[in-house]
Amino acid sequence: MRKDFLLMIFIFLWAACGNHKEDYIARVGNAYLTNEDLTRMLPDGGLSKNIDKNYLNSVVSTWINKEILYQKARQYHFDREEGVQARVADYYRDLTIDSYVRFFLQTNVTISEDEIRDYYLKNKKSFIRDREEAKIVHVLVQDFNDALAIKSAITSRNKNALDAFYSKYKFETSVVKRGESLEEIDRNIFETSPRSIIGPIASNYGFHIVEVLARYPIGSTRTIDEVRDEIYQMLTQKKIQDQYNALVDSLVQSANYEIKDENISNFLNSIGSR
Numbered sequence: 001m002r003k004d005f006l007l008m009i010f011i012f013l014w015a016a017c018g019n020h021k022e023d024y025i026a027r028v029g030n031a032y033l034t035n036e037d038l039t040r041m042l043p044d045g046g047l048s049k050n051i052d053k054n055y056l057n058s059v060v061s062t063w064i065n066k067e068i069l070y071q072k073a074r075q076y077h078f079d080r081e082e083g084v085q086a087r088v089a090d091y092y093r094d095l096t097i098d099s100y101v102r103f104f105l106q107t108n109v110t111i112s113e114d115e116i117r118d119y120y121l122k123n124k125k126s127f128i129r130d131r132e133e134a135k136i137v138h139v140l141v142q143d144f145n146d147a148l149a150i151k152s153a154i155t156s157r158n159k160n161a162l163d164a165f166y167s168k169y170k171f172e173t174s175v176v177k178r179g180e181s182l183e184e185i186d187r188n189i190f191e192t193s194p195r196s197i198i199g200p201i202a203s204n205y206g207f208h209i210v211e212v213l214a215r216y217p218i219g220s221t222r223t224i225d226e227v228r229d230e231i232y233q234m235l236t237q238k239k240i241q242d243q244y245n246a247l248v249d250s251l252v253q254s255a256n257y258e259i260k261d262e263n264i265s266n267f268l269n270s271i272g273s274r
Helices: 002-016 035-041 053-075 082-108 113-122 144-156 159-166 183-191 224-254 261-272
Strands: 026-028 031-033 133-141 171-177 197-203 206-216
Touching (some): 026 053, 031 053, 082 224, 144 159, 183 197
Antiparallel strands (some): 133 206
């Protein structure tokens, strides 16, 4: 909710400046939503593959609704309320801090291949499998005939047919553990030979087609390639925390500040007597 409020504030501040262009997406009175503004409002700056026209229409509609409400609220001077001004100031400060910290971390947090390899070798025992695993390609479709056609295309390695289905459906490659999938799918994955093509298997979600690429027994060790992303994320999070702590410590040591303990006690007493 706080992030939504922040986004609304900055959209409104921009709109109040009367900044508009010929290629604007939407308008409410003298407030304009441009391509650049819409891009900033989208996940990953609009790079996500899951964005479609319906989603964009929803984002634009939300902006319009909020802008209409904002203009009505300003008409009655709710933007001048002391509580609103204080919240805007707090969020502005938080955003400024966040921007600075992000910039600092982006320039100071890097993970090398040597660090990943070193972590893997020192912690190899933690990558021993405690359950059977399988590497699979999974596709979920709603049409049974398409499911049959996909299975046939995978079986025959028909590139043209597969390319057509790749553009229509989402084929997901992942590693699953025994017991994680739907019961019938799970049983087929772990009781058939590798390179098997399973399905169509019906569920409440549609028809599943699964190709088993490889199986890994209990006690086997995941390779560095299999866990590289996991290690990278782990090391990155640790470095971020370490760098953040170091940044705050260094700034505190050189900052000109004081804490009046007596006034803290007085404040505590004042709220205790209410």
